[in-house]
Amino acid sequence: DTNFDMNEHPHTRQNILTGEWVLVSPHRTKRPWQGKVESLPADNRPQHDPACYLCAGNERADGSRNPDYTTNFAFTNDYSALLPDTPVGEIAIDGLLKAESQSGICRVIAFSPRHDLTLAELDLNAIKGIIQLWAEEFKTLSENPSIKHIQIFENKGELMGCSNPHPHGQIWAQNSIPLEIHKETINQKKYFQVNGRSLLTDYLKVELKEQKRIVFENDSFVVLVPFWAVWPYETMIISKRHVRSILEFTDKEQKDLASALKNITVRYDNLFQVSFPYSAGMHQMPVNDGDHAEWHWHMHFYPPLLRSATIKKFMVGYEMLGNPQRDITPEAAAETLRNLSDIHYKSNNL
Amino acid sequence: DTNFDMNEHPHTRQNILTGEWVLVSPHRTKRPWQGKVESLPADNRPQHDPACYLCAGNERADGSRNPDYTTNFAFTNDYSALLPDTPVGEIAIDGLLKAESQSGICRVIAFSPRHDLTLAELDLNAIKGIIQLWAEEFKTLSENPSIKHIQIFENKGELMGCSNPHPHGQIWAQNSIPLEIHKETINQKKYFQVNGRSLLTDYLKVELKEQKRIVFENDSFVVLVPFWAVWPYETMIISKRHVRSILEFTDKEQKDLASALKNITVRYDNLFQVSFPYSAGMHQMPVNDGDHAEWHWHMHFYPPLLRSATIKKFMVGYEMLGNPQRDITPEAAAETLRNLSDIHYKSNNL
């Protein structure tokens, strides 16, 4: 046992939120790469693009016109994956083909009127404004009794399937509880029932003691590379206080969340000096589904890049058919992120 | 209930192998795409590339030289994610940070000496030869008592993270059972214990009755788009006979598997007239782990393309944080694949 070293030897680690394991192969980035090298998307967007359906004052797909908004702007997705008026129904053929109708609401949130500025490049006030808008949206959507879960997220960058370059996030709210939330609920509940404290409260204690996976910390939030990270530079923002949703944050916590968001997104951009692609989103308690005292608010960042601005980690054959796998240790990733400047590499040019 | 129509309305479907659900949004490909358009990899590879570490007679990373093989060729990966000599060990910090050492063997299989020919372009004899090699590898690896699972797979194409364009597959064998196999074992066992028949035996009956998701069928195998497919053109090959692994196939079944493999890969290439990227692999019984009478051999194909040769489906924000989601129905995908020719679009040029 004394010879087993997580910095050197292949091993698996457990994700305490999902109960699943990730395979870690610390030595593996040494292999040569004759595979795909991504082209970088253009990084010279105008401040306002007349052809963009998110910019202020422009026409949208449904024929309506965006207001001349000056901070941020939310609207219902013109191409929603979930629709409010789906007829209720179920199918079960021979007990083996099972389907259920699904209804919901999809929202789009333009982060600012600026077509060219990402979250990392907005000031703290603007980011706090977005947090307030997320909270308002969460509140309104949860007032609809058929909604059971609200997923707030952002796909940033072409590499993450973002279908419009104007910086924006999305919200998908629906009448059932999606898989990842289901798994995290089970494990948080189990822990809370036994210990009377939230799983992430105790996890944060261990991480703050160990320090080696911490990237940033302020009064209210910790940014860290989770022990069980799958994506090379995956991080989480965890609130120090055990709150179940964004609705419970104080004004001070909203400010501190803005600073945590700015901090990690700036570090990400600085890593390869490129607007860093990721999918990110909050995990919060289900709504209209009881108390859920076990739930502890957190946010996941899943960025695909591994070696450089143009070479990503592929979650493919073994990962899809077998098990998630990563090529560098979470500790090495955290150290790299921690050592980066928190001043945006472009800020001289702004 | 009578109004709910799976061809029109958003719904969820259950994967009976994993127990998980997929969100289906039939109407959703109508949305405009201003997102990433892939560049096509060059399709003019030479028959032999002196710089390729898989071509016959060439030098490899470890300094050894490939034999002048004429059919196919297997060797241990010079950059294995799993290594045979990992020291055994476990870590459990405060019950929350859990890790276990992991050992295994990674193999590479060059499908033929030809640097330019994919599985779809090889003749049936050559494909049967690969199936025999897979069986031999499976046998040899399973004779190592520390190996519990053997994942045979292929990442095809740059888009699927293939790190060398010479057509090849991989095998990752390891001392524990990966997540996807774990889930499929649970659900197959549950069904087998209650019904005395394998889950996929009964599933095949339903699919052959319904016909609408069938792409191809011969004496021994069915190729279909599973009812719960996640990727747009995802398919499965299922053996008609309930066998637990590739070792149980008769000579006739090996021939029929070659023809099923050729058939689906040719259809895939014909879909967008491009060498179609995918990750594919067999799921089989764990080894050195008891009888596993419940296990039924099958093979999954996970291809990323959605709209065209250059626009793929992104499994990103909502999918990573919430739940897998697809944009066309499995029935529509099956119909498209079924109506394609099974003669390769390039065969005039060969």
Ligand SMILES: O=P(O)(O)O[C@H]1O[C@H](CO)[C@@H](O)[C@H](O)[C@H]1O
């Ligand atoms: O093993 P390769 O071809 O170097 O690498 C490819 O397949 C592996 C197994 O699915 C993945 O872990 C890698 O991300 C992918 O690029």
Ligand SMILES: O=P(O)(O)O[C@H]1O[C@H](CO)[C@@H](O)[C@H](O)[C@H]1O
């Ligand atoms: O909603 P968008 O931006 O059109 O689309 C993007 O995000 C969605 C939600 O994660 C995904 O389903 C799509 O595959 C992706 O391209």
